[in-house]
Amino acid sequence: MLETARALFKTAVEHGWAENGGLVYLVEKTGKGVTVRDGNKYYWALAEMIAAAGVLAVRGEGSEDGDSAYFWGWYDKAWAYATEHFIDSERGGWFPMVNKDNVRTDIYAKEGHVGAPVKCYPSKTDYHPLASCYEILRALELETSV
Numbered sequence: 578m579l580e581t582a583r584a585l586f587k588t589a590v591e592h593g594w595a596e597n598g599g600l601v602y603l604v605e606k607t608g609k610g611v612t613v614r615d616g617n618k619y620y621w622a623l624a625e626m627i628a629a630a631g632v633l634a635v636r637g638e639g640s641e642d643g644d645s646a647y648f649w650g651w652y653d654k655a656w657a658y659a660t661e662h663f664i665d666s667e668r669g670g671w672f673p674m675v676n677k678d679n680v681r682t683d684i685y686a687k688e689g690h691v692g693a694p695v696k697c698y699p700s701k702t703d704y705h706p707l708a709s710c711y712e713i714l715r716a717l718e719l720e721t722s723v
Contacts, residue, residue, distance in 0.1 A: 616677030
């Protein structure tokens, strides 16, 4: 499963990481190549990418073929992107989405909304970023306890 996970991650970033940063939501691979079907970038997908990169990096430590440096590089790149575009440094939490141009889209605000940006919709939580951090810490703990 580990080799499959590594291959899946590499394919996802090869086809899903946008030129201007961030992981697009949906691509389609056809006989003509890969086409972006939804260029929006969602907080939860980026958080899951961070977790995957971190866990794969930890699992590759000490392995000749684990590509640990490759996964730590993506981990750092994804966190830098999250910090710049998703993390609300004033009020905490993550904004839900940015568009293909990395502009935050407050699609859940009512028309004519003024004031602080809308960060939430009824079902949004910051479960994914928190769970991603937990999974990386858990992987690190398991690796050092073996």
